[in-house]
Amino acid sequence: DADVTQTPRNRITKTGKRIMLECSQTKGHDRMYWYRQDPGLGLRLIYYSFDVKDINKGEISDGYSVSRQAQAKFSLSLESAIPNQTALYFCATSDPDNEQFFGPGTRLTVL
Amino acid sequence: ELKVEQNPLFLSMQEGKNYTIYCNYSTTSDRLYWYRQDPGKSLESLFVLLSNGAVKQEGRLMASLDTKARLSTLHITAAVHDLSATYFCAVDMLGAQKLVFGQGTRLTINP
Numbered sequence: 001d002a003d004v005t006q007t008p009r010n011r012i013t014k015t016g017k018r019i020m021l022e023c024s025q026t027k028g029h030d031r032m033y034w035y036r037q038d039p040g041l042g043l044r045l046i047y048y049s050f051d052v053k054d055i056n057k058g059e060i061s062d063g064y065s066v067s068r069q070a071q072a073k074f075s076l077s078l079e080s081a082i083p084n085q086t087a088l089y090f091c092a093t094s095d096p097d098n099e100q101f102f103g104p105g106t107r108l109t110v111l
Numbered sequence: 112e113l114k115v116e117q118n119p120l121f122l123s124m125q126e127g128k129n130y131t132i133y134c135n136y137s138t139t140s141d142r143l144y145w146y147r148q149d150p151g152k153s154l155e156s157l158f159v160l161l162s163n164g165a166v167k168q169e170g171r172l173m174a175s176l177d178t179k180a181r182l183s184t185l186h187i188t189a190a191v192h193d194l195s196a197t198y199f200c201a202v203d204m205l206g207a208q209k210l211v212f213g214q215g216t217r218l219t220i221n222p
Contacts, residue, residue, distance in 0.1 A: 031208065040120075042199060042212040043154075050208070058209070090153065097161060098142060098203050100210060102154045 003027045004103035006091050012109045019078040021106050023091030029101075031094040032074040034058075034066060036087040037105075043090065049074055081110040113138045115202050117213035125221055127189050132216045134183040134200035142203035143176050143183045144210065147196045154199065158185075190220045 004025045013019055023032065030051045035043040035058075045058030047066040055068055063085060067075045078085055091103040114137040124130050134143070142161050146154040158167045160176035160183060167174050171194065173186045183200055197217045201210040 033209070040214060042214045043201075044212075045209060048209055094208070097159060098208055098210065099144060099156055099159045100154075100201075101156065104153050 002104065004091060004093055004101055006089075006103040006106050008106060009104065010107045012111065013081055014111050015082055017081050017110075019081050019108065021076045021089055021091075021108070023074045023076070023103055025072050025074075025091075025093045025101075025103075027093050027095075027101060028071075029093035029095060030071060031098075032068070033092045033094070033100065034064075034074065034076045035090045035092065036060065036085075037090060038087050046076065046089075078108075078110075081108075083110045086110045113140070113202060113204050113211045115200060115211050115213040117198075117200060117216050119216060120214055121217050121219075123219045123221065124187075124190055126191055129189065130187050132185040132187075132198055132200075132218070134185070134202075134213055136181050136202045136211075138181075138205070139178075140181075140202045140205050141176075141178050144201045144203070145174050145183075145185055146199045146201065148199065148215070149196050157198075187218075192220050192222060194218065195220045 033048045034046040049055045049068045065077045089106045092100040094100045118133045145157040158174040163178040165176045176183045197215045201212045
């Protein structure tokens with residue numbers, strides 16, 4: 001079984017809808033991250049969490065919120081989706097050397 | 112602000128040839144990571160470089176880190192088609208425990 005899982009894998013939604021992307025991990029890591037990937041821009045950090053009580057904004061947090069429900073679960077929400085949030089979203093965990101392990105990704109399309 | 116730049120962004124090469132991808136970064140760091148991404152897939156960790164002068168090799172790929180020059184290289188020896196992918200470098204922001212990614216290098220290896 002995969003160490004980092006994401007649901008859903010694909011989602012099409014309409015402008016203004018609220019969307020939640022979920023991430024679970026079995027690696028036992030405290031640190032978890034949410035990134036978005038757009039063509040030609042690499043990966044950009046949205047939010048990160050070092051433990052259940054520690055959540056931090058990344059470089060592009062506007063329009064997003066997160067919830068760390070447990071060590072193993074980290075959810076990303078789009079409160080009111082807009083078309084320029086169409087992207088590939090990745091969840092990741094990291095070990096003490098900060099090597100990051102990525103989930104399979106969620107392809108989100110906002111119409 | 113930490114900036115990470117890869118060069119080249121696109122690379123088309125023939126099987127059997129050697130080439131190098133460069134990763135430059137703008138501020139002090141002693142941790143650098145290389146990832147591979149196949150089309151439509153997630154990111155896979157290739158190398159973790161944790162100190163100045165670190166060199167790691169796996170098959171036809173070799174990565175090195177020069178923290179004084181703020182430069183890492185990913186060298187491909189005798190390329191084969193299976194190495195076609197997008198390669199990302201990422202730098203650990205010193206003390207921040209989060210990564211900043213380069214734009215990625217799309218490598219295409221032709222028979």
